[in-house]
Amino acid sequence: MNNYKLVILSSGYGSNLQSIIDKLHLQDGIEVCVIVSDKASQSITRGLLANIPCLFLPKRKSQSREEYDKLLKALIIPFAPDLIVLAGFMRIFSPVFIRAFEGKIINIHPSLLPKYKGLNTHQRVIDAKDKMHGTTIHYVDETLDGGEIIAQKRIDVLPFDTAETLEQTIKSIEHTFYPEIIRKLCLKATLL
Numbered sequence: 001m002n003n004y005k006l007v008i009l010s011s012g013y014g015s016n017l018q019s020i021i022d023k024l025h026l027q028d029g030i031e032v033c034v035i036v037s038d039k040a041s042q043s044i045t046r047g048l049l050a051n052i053p054c055l056f057l058p059k060r061k062s063q064s065r066e067e068y069d070k071l072l073k074a075l076i077i078p079f080a081p082d083l084i085v086l087a088g089f090m091r092i093f094s095p096v097f098i099r100a101f102e103g104k105i106i107n108i109h110p111s112l113l114p115k116y117k118g119l120n121t122h123q124r125v126i127d128a129k130d131k132m133h134g135t136t137i138h139y140v141d142e143t144l145d146g147g148e149i150i151a152q153k154r155i156d157v158l159p160f161d162t163a164e165t166l167e168q169t170i171k172s173i174e175h176t177f178y179p180e181i182i183r184k185l186c187l188k189a190t191l192l
């Protein structure tokens, strides 16, 4: 049977990417076939160290979002991904990209969506004195952190929590949660 192929878009520190590599790559019929980054990032280094092909597609100032997304789409199509996984890839996609991979793009976002789309989610939770926080895995549409929710994990916000402690706690949850959900999506697709 063919491997279930993941394309990972990641352009930051890459800790979620690393957990996907460690927990899923070349295990149970799952393969990370390429990592794409729009920045010179730790994500690329992590991919190279794991012997995974990496592509670097920086966005030029002169390029529109559509122009960039057309190039990105053309780069990804030859890999025929079963799933495109965003792991700290901070871009909003235009319809040209979303339509090409309809229902196959997922993202993880550090808030209980639809609350706190965008940046600085942990500080916003502290500022609002919320009692609960969490992380969300969702399908991706052409809006900021938008699309159908697949799964969420909640945590209590404790009196001594800061944006930094929340980030640590949420990231450590994401490192188990994201690979677990990707594995479930793979199982569902291969059983269909």
Ligand code: GAR
Pocket: 012, 013, 014, 015, 016, 017, 087, 088, 089, 090, 107, 108, 109, 110, 118, 135, 145, 171, 174
């Ligand atoms: C993760 O916490 C992820 O939820 C968040 O970026 C971080 C990436 O960390 N994603 C978003 O904010 C998407 N809007 P990492 O580079 O260490 O995996």
